[in-house]
Amino acid sequence: FLAYIMQTLWYGASLVNLEIKISVIIMFFAHEKQQVICSAEQETLLLEKNLQLVQQGAELARKDAQMAKINAQLTEKRTQIMLSQIQPHFLYNTLSAISFLCIKDPMKARDVTDNFADYLRTNLESLRNDHLVSFTQELEHTRVYLTIEQVRFGEDLSIEYDIQYSDFLLPSLSVQPLVENAVRHGICGKEEGGKVTIRSRKSDGKILITVSDDGVGFDTSVTPCDGLLHIGLENVMQRLKTLCDGELIVDSAPGYGTVVTIVLPEKQD
Numbered sequence: 001f002l003a004y005i006m007q008t009l010w011y012g013a014s015l016v017n018l019e020i021k022i023s024v025i026i027m028f029f030a031h032e033k034q035q036v037i038c039s040a041e042q043e044t045l046l047l048e049k050n051l052q053l054v055q056q057g058a059e060l061a062r063k064d065a066q067m068a069k070i071n072a073q074l075t076e077k078r079t080q081i082m083l084s085q086i087q088p089h090f091l092y093n094t095l096s097a098i099s100f101l102c103i104k105d106p107m108k109a110r111d112v113t114d115n116f117a118d119y120l121r122t123n124l125e126s127l128r129n130d131h132l133v134s135f136t137q138e139l140e141h142t143r144v145y146l147t148i149e150q151v152r153f154g155e156d157l158s159i160e161y162d163i164q165y166s167d168f169l170l171p172s173l174s175v176q177p178l179v180e181n182a183v184r185h186g187i188c189g190k191e192e193g194g195k196v197t198i199r200s201r202k203s204d205g206k207i208l209i210t211v212s213d214d215g216v217g218f219d220t221s222v223t224p225c226d227g228l229l230h231i232g233l234e235n236v237m238q239r240l241k242t243l244c245d246g247e248l249i250v251d252s253a254p255g256y257g258t259v260v261t262i263v264l265p266e267k268q269d
Contacts, residue, residue, distance in 0.1 A: 070242060097151050112151050115144045123173070132169035132244060135200065135209070139163070142176040142198065149183055156193025157183065164201040170209075170246070170264060171239045177232045178211040178260045186215025186258055194257075202266060209262040217252045233260070240264070 002019065094116055101109035122141045150157050179196060187194040199210040233250060240246035245265055252258035 093152055094148055097148075101151070108151070112148060115147050118144050119148065125172075133172045135166045135168050135170055135175075138170060138172060138175050139166070139198070141173075142179050145176055145180060146183075146196075153183075153187070153193060157187055158193070158195040160195060160197040162197065162199040162201075164199070165207065166200060168207050168264065168266075169244070170262070171236075171243045174236055174240060174262060175209060175211065177236055178262075181232055181260075182211055182213035182215065182258060185218065186213035189216035190214075205266045207262075207264040207266055209264075210259060211261075212257065212259040214257040217254045217256045217258050219254060220250055220252055236262075 094112075098109050098112050098116070101112060119141070122144070146157075146159050150159070175198070179198065182196045187196065194214045196211065196213045199208075199212075201208055233248065237248040240248055240262060247263045249261040249263065250258070251261075
């Protein structure tokens, strides 16, 4: 444009062709510069994406490590709860009852032996089970345990079931340990025996499983001297929270029995 003006003012000066060439050269370098800038921006974006991928990989690795730690903790907790449930005195008393029945009632002794085998097998299988089980399956395991205990205690142990809802899942060994605590720490402490009641129902978008007894009760702010009750409740509480976002509520007082409630969300994944 400048060359055109100069040529118009000073006739004879042929500058247009020269300036066109210069303009083309300038445009070429401007284009190359823009290409370099675009390439640099693309490389920057690629580096940012690679950095994001590295960060995502690190986050996934951290989560995997965290899940591995949680799984290890769950395995340890399941081991603890099994060991806290299968105590030598329970084994001894059950075997003694079977031995006595072998003479008095061999058919009943066979049934108790079968129930005892089912009880031990379910407890051992739970160590390898990271999945939720049906409430029906957990309840059946609880019934097996109570069948054995009723052989020992006879009429001193009364059981009541109030199952209004059963179509849901929960961690294995969630209800049975609560029932065992009710028998061992509640009913066994009363000379005249007592009753254990198991209930399940839905209420306000929640699933409620209640294990109650009219035994001796205990002070919830004090850890029992043998520590087994505390370990059992803590194990169940942590597994409920980790595996299905549930919670455990304990209500007890000396002389008034104990009520333990499992609260689960009604909508389960």
